[in-house]
Amino acid sequence: MPYSKAHKSRSKDRILKSASELFARYGFDKVSIGQIMKLARMTHGAFYGHFESKQALFKAYLADAFQRNRRERLAKEPFSIKHLTALVTDYLNLGALKDRAEPGPESVLFNEIGSDKPEIRQLYDQAYERMKTMLERRITALSRLKKLPFKPEPSTVTDKSRSILASMVGAVAIAKSISGEEEQQRILDAAQKQILTILGLKGDPARL
Numbered sequence: 001m002p003y004s005k006a007h008k009s010r011s012k013d014r015i016l017k018s019a020s021e022l023f024a025r026y027g028f029d030k031v032s033i034g035q036i037m038k039l040a041r042m043t044h045g046a047f048y049g050h051f052e053s054k055q056a057l058f059k060a061y062l063a064d065a066f067q068r069n070r071r072e073r074l075a076k077e078p079f080s081i082k083h084l085t086a087l088v089t090d091y092l093n094l095g096a097l098k099d100r101a102e103p104g105p106e107s108v109l110f111n112e113i114g115s116d117k118p119e120i121r122q123l124y125d126q127a128y129e130r131m132k133t134m135l136e137r138r139i140t141a142l143s144r145l146k147k148l149p150f151k152p153e154p155s156t157v158t159d160k161s162r163s164i165l166a167s168m169v170g171a172v173a174i175a176k177s178i179s180g181e182e183e184q185q186r187i188l189d190a191a192q193k194q195i196l197t198i199l200g201l202k203g204d205p206a207r208l
Contacts, residue, residue, distance in 0.1 A: 015042065015047065015051070020064065022035060022036055027111030062123055081147055132161045136157050139161060148200060148201075167191045168195070170191070171187050
């Protein structure tokens with residue numbers, strides 16, 4: 001007796017949820033189809049009834065993560081310095097990235113740096129562009145509201161968005177690669193100060 005559409009949909013969602021958790025924490029190369037299916041409590045063979053390859057699943061994971069990611073939705077809502085600094089603070093929080101029930105798409109930027117797989121590099125490029133665009137929108141809006149000390153010139157906004165992403169991703173990548181928690185925090189704190197400098201802001205982010 002064939003499975004119903006509802007059953008197939010639930011099974012696919014289970015696979016996608018398991019993949020999202022593993023990909024976000026360990027990256028594409030370190031996760032196997034077997035691990036994904038074990039976490040989903042399904043047989044290995046059931047995978048191919050829903051996805052043709054691990055690459056196809058990874059692409060679906062990214063699409064799903066961007067669609068439901070709260071931070072991206074906030075980019076379309078009223079802007080504030082608090083929202084922007086909260087975004088940066090959360091990205092620089094290793095605990096939040098590790099323990100978050102539904103990891104966001106930023107995780108791909110931390111895990112897939114330097115991948116030699118063309119299809120993964122392409123997906124990485126897409127993730128990067130989406131995040132850069134999100135930052136550009138926020139920075140432009142805040143600048144127009146006179147909450148940032150510079151004019152919203154497109155080239156200026158884009159350069160600042162690039163610099164912020166480089167600071168965030170670089171800091172988290174380095175912090176995740178070392179074991180000392182005290183030094184990890186110093187790296188993240190230094191990155192946050194650098195990001196505030198890029199934005200022309202001073203003081204405690206929590207008070208901005």
